[in-house]
Amino acid sequence: LSVHLSQQTLADELMPPRLSQSEVELNSNSNSSEDARTKATFQKVVEVFCKRDIRRRGHVEFIYMALKKMPEFGVEKDIAVYNKILDVFPKEIFVARNFIQRMFNHYPRQQECAIELLEQMESYGIMPNNQTKFLLLQIFGIKSHPIRKYQRMMYWFPKFKHVNPYPVPDPLPQDPVDLARHALQRIAANFDARVVVYQLPMTELTEAGKESDYPYIVGIQSPEQRSSLAQHNPDRPVFVEGPFRLWLKKTCVYYYVLRAELLPPELRVGKAIDPERNFYYPMVLDLDLGRDRLDDMEFDTDEVEEGPVFAMCMAGAGDQVTLAKWILGLQETNPILSQTPVVFRLSPGPRELQPITGSDDDGEEEVFENQHWKHEL
Amino acid sequence: MMALVLNRAFIFSRCHQQNGISILLGPCVTGFISRPYSTYRRPGTKPDNTPHWKTINFSFQNAADEMKKRLGLIKKEIVDHCKGPEGRSFVEWMVEQTRVVWEFRNQKDLDGWVVSSDAEIGGKSEAYLTLGKNNQSALLYGTLNTDVPRDGETRRSGYCSMRSKLQWGAFNQKNFYDWSTFNTLHLRVRGDGRPWMVNIYTDPYYSHQKDDLYNYFMYPRGGPYWEEIKIPFSKFFLSSRGRIQDNQYLMWLDKIRTLGFTLGDKADGPFQLEIDFIGLSKDGAYTGEEFPYEQYKRNP
Known part of the structure; x- marks a missing residue:
């Protein structure tokens, strides 16, 4: 040795x-x-x-x-x-x-x-x-x-x-549709919400020899959102807003939201029962039984008021044509959307690489009637 | 009442002995007490050797303003003390189950907060704080960048944070938040899926504890909905200069100075966090554990 x-x-x-x-x-x-x-x-x-x-x-x-x-x-x-x-x-x-x-x-x-x-x-x-x-x-x-x-x-x-109550899978799903499904279920925060894949990603070769891309469109809507959309007044427009960011660990994805503006206060009152309708007994009982001052767990602050969200989606492309297809798909389950004007309020997102031709201003608003679009598509 | 005044007088005399200026000169001088407490110095920069007397900004105008402010504060403190705990009636204080400590409805609410990022240590992150839509919430946004400053010493970078300002009472004595009647921190936030850390700074008993922070995590889900996040105070763990300590202690809830949020999840890119309010509640459902971290004497 x-x-x-x-x-x-x-x-x-x-x-x-x-x-x-x-x-x-x-x-x-x-x-x-x-x-x-x-x-x-x-x-x-x-x-x-x-x-x-x-x-x-x-x-x-x-x-x-x-x-x-x-x-x-x-x-x-x-x-x-x-x-x-x-x-x-x-x-x-x-x-x-x-x-x-x-x-x-x-x-x-x-x-x-x-x-x-x-x-x-x-x-x-x-x-x-x-x-x-x-x-x-x-x-x-x-x-x-x-x-x-x-x-x-x-x-x-x-x-x-396991301290994170909303754990993110590691590694994240590679397929963009799976990723979108996971992300939408995460932000919807509702187990009843249903994910619908409106369009799968594919590339099609047209007769002229031109390639046309079909980006994926995945949407989510819960039964509560559907019923609140059904009660929406069709004279008031609904808005497609986005893209909004969502981070899943180190990946950033973007989602779009279909929402309405907050109703003005005079329309918000709804069905208040006239107190003079019945003189013999009250029509509304709001007794708050069994509540003491020690049970008052409300915070003394005004909640942030925002318009209701009706549906959310994630798409492979953030342009208006793609999102219009999502609205078309939503019309099958929400017939009221075919009578409601839809306004697109899209900020130029990071996904849109090519500059928007025509107008360059942020959040350009374009109102269109859905029937018209259906015709075109 | 008398005891309060005596107490004030005692602290008043003591705090100025510490600073080495007499009682009468104290208010005339600015810039002396409000020296930055941080000892961080960027690598490569020379230590600040300016003598103390050069930083003193002496003026009688200052003294008048300062005395006016301080007398106003002491008057308010005496009146509050007569009314009851924290200036409210005793019954009100006893039955309250929830309290809103900070809410964000106007620019004045935002002025009580400090936003900082790793730009202080030479990093490239940016953070801004503004009011949200319809002046209903605070919007903290910016970009996180984990590029390490090229100074040869710094090894990690990439954080953005927001912290409430320190509270000072009459005659520059510390004001504490007393949250000892509550057991849960209650936040209403809307994030973008990034994890945040909630930091609570309590008053250090010894000066070597001045870097101690109590931390816990906050995981906003992201998405278009607001969510309520409840964090029991017992969950907060002690750290010092970013390192978790071996010996964990319960937070002193009656000695709380500031609360802050930090983002540092190593993901480069833009972030945003909207905060509606920060409140406290007595959560009856949370009665189980007193302290979740082991407190037995470990093998030295």
Whole structure:
């Protein structure tokens, strides 16, 4: 063994410093075209580094570099890769052996490096597993700073894992229609609401040889919205507004809303019963029984008043033609829409890449009769 | 009544001893007390070594205005104290189940808030606060940008936040919000699906606790509907300089200074949050737990 060791030391002395080699390797791997930036390549580089030298000279620098390069290789959310990097640390050397070493920061550079690795895991939301724990115990021993960091992560991560009452699936659905369905169900906040796919995305080749795109249209409407739309006065217009943003983790999607303006207060009163209709007993009883001042849980503030929302949709294109198709689809379940004027109040959304020809002003309003459009379409 | 005046006088004398100016000179001077409390300095900038006496802005006009304001405040405090707790009658204070602390109906309501973003540390995020449609709500909007400032030291960036201003009473003493009769924070908001963090700053007992914050998360669903979010105060966890602490304590609900919202979800792009009101309630349904985080002495 001693002979072998001495040979190794000799080899160490003869070879150029490790740091530059490993660095070059990582860079060359990321630059060369035949070695794609994949998990396999990344793991291979780590293995090559581990095999090269029994002392793992320059491993702290190597680990920092590897952590920096992880997003490039697309492995920043892979716990196996983090464990692999942690495995680069030589084992049992940095374990504190007595209380003085434990009291002072034993091998501070190495401990900081491991903490940095755990912190990167934390920022990507990766929970350490048992292998991480064993590796850390083997490398730094119990009561070291990285183990403390591990313990804190294991305490807080499960506490906040399910804290979001409206969880977003991870990963998000790739298909835009599925994504739209999920997003609409999320914002509708109603389990009775029904999602309707009015049009699936497709590309059609016309006879003239021109390609025409049909963007997807997915809408949602709840029974309550349908009944409130049925009670809507057809003389008052309804509005298609949008696009509005919705964030699902790091993805931004846009939705459109069909809504009416708030009724003026004189029309809002509705069916108030005339108190003189019956002189013998009251027609309305509003006794508020069993309510004490201590049961008054109302906030002393005026609610924000806005017009009712009748339906929502998400579409592959935010232009008026696409949204008119949505309105046409809505007419099948809401016959009143065929008599109601629909006004499009669209702000130039981020999806509309080509400039609007004609008028460029924001929120241009165009009133049209639905029957007319039906004819055209 | 007498005790109140004595108490005031005691604090009054003490607070000016701290600042090293006499009682009579205090009001004549501005800029001295209102020095920024933050110790953050951008990497690469030189420390501000201007002597204190250069920052003093001495004028008798200031003194007159200041004294007028302070005497008005102390008069209000005495009158409120005679009326009952927080200037309302005792019965009213006892039976109230809900309270609206902040609502946003005019520009004056917005003036009590400070908006900040990582532009302070050299980042590129932007945040603005305006009134919403029909002056019915506050609209906090802007763009989040996680580009790290190229100063060689900063490693992370990308936050936007909004915080209520500190409350000061007569003679520059601290005013606290006393929320100890409530157990739930109640917000009516409309977001765009981004998660926010609610931060509560309580008065530090020792000065080294001045960076302590109590935080919890708020997840607006997004979409066209307003939603009510209730957060029990016991859920708030203690953090200091953005790090969760090992030892968790219940918030001192009678020593609350500010409340704020922070966005930092690492997603580049525009954001918006509309706030109707921020209130408190006694939620009878929430009686179960006193404190959800372990409080036993852990292995040192």
